[in-house]
Amino acid sequence: MPPVLGVSGLTKVFGAREQEALRLAGEGLGRDEILRRTGATLAVHDVSFAVERGELFVVMGLSGSGKSTLVRLLNRLIEPSAGTVEVEGRDLRALDDAQLRAVRNEKISMVFQHFALMPHRTVRENAAYALKVRGASAAEQRERADWALETVGLLERAGARPAELSGGMRQRVGLARALAADSEVLLMDEPFSALDPLIRRDMQDLLEQLQSELSKTIVFITHDLNEAMRLGDRILMLKDGRPVQLGTGPEIISAPADDYVADFTSDVDRTRVLTAGDLLREPRLTARLGDAPGDVLRALGVAEANGAYVLGEDGRVAGVARDDLLARALQEGRSALGPRELVPDYATIGADRPVVEFVHLVGRHAVPLGVVDDDGRLLGVVPRAAVLDALSAVPVRGRRS
């Protein structure tokens, strides 16, 4: 199966002397030098990636890095100088105008920073717009638009005009329109950048929540790395039109590709990006119900640990065997770990939880914080050292000039 969106070698030069600019770009010359020599701007150079179904893929870069150009190349609002864009394996260059319009309407729809709502139409009509263009029946338009408006929490304003709504609400209408269109890929070009910080956070929350329910395929453009880290399954970082790194937020934070990325990520709130799963370590030892207390006590001594997770038959955490209770069990002549040897001297957390939610639990118990799956089975532990390492590893080597 081809990816929903496949991009290969995508390049855009603005200006005459395109071929010469491409040649110089291929030789690795930077944008400024190419501009000086040819008068042409290398807006985007040699960008490749594939977005899988249900993925929220973020393109992140500062002003001028080529984000807007890239997103317009993705639905062929502008023609590439080189490279291909494929939607579900279909090369966009092979389409005539009518086919391209259909693809934009049904397969790959765009949500802009300023949502371009139609002022004389109602919220519902705005939400239904793509369906109307597509020739859907009035009943279908209404049904899908109302579903989308309800999803973004605006159904009760369906009869209002855009001017009667706040900025945040208008943004929701734009989102509802994109959802109602139900296209394969949503291109979101800095959709929240013009909003106040608090409303922006609300919209990010809304998008996260929608995404967990609907799993849309989204390409999300932003210049805000915290937003990128918060929303993106993967992030492509652009600089001067060129890709500098592609990876998950934790990957980029832990192993920045160069000084530029390192410098950038040093400002990110790592406690919100890194999760328990990212910091997971193999436990030094675990015990099983029924093990001999003497054996476990010796193993604790070797591992220099105060306690061990004790797991039941099913791998779930039954409790913790602590050295003092094991010693007492030995003294009292008990031969197998059972409930009397176990204490609830531990805390556990799900692998997807960010550090900010569990940092207060780290180092508080006889055993390191346990990471468990949905059924309570132990996946690993997060020792205090892992948290300290992860939060202090800020590999800044140079400053952005």
Ligand SMILES: Nc1ncnc2c1ncn2[C@@H]1O[C@H](COP(=O)(O)OP(=O)(O)OP(=O)(O)O)[C@@H](O)[C@H]1O
């Ligand atoms: N139509 C155009 N003609 C000439 N140069 C252009 C054109 N569009 C963009 N550029 C140039 O291409 C480069 C990339 O611009 P682009 O707008 O894609 O970046 P961006 O990352 O979206 O920036 P911003 O966040 O400021 O919009 C810039 O140097 C810009 O000046």
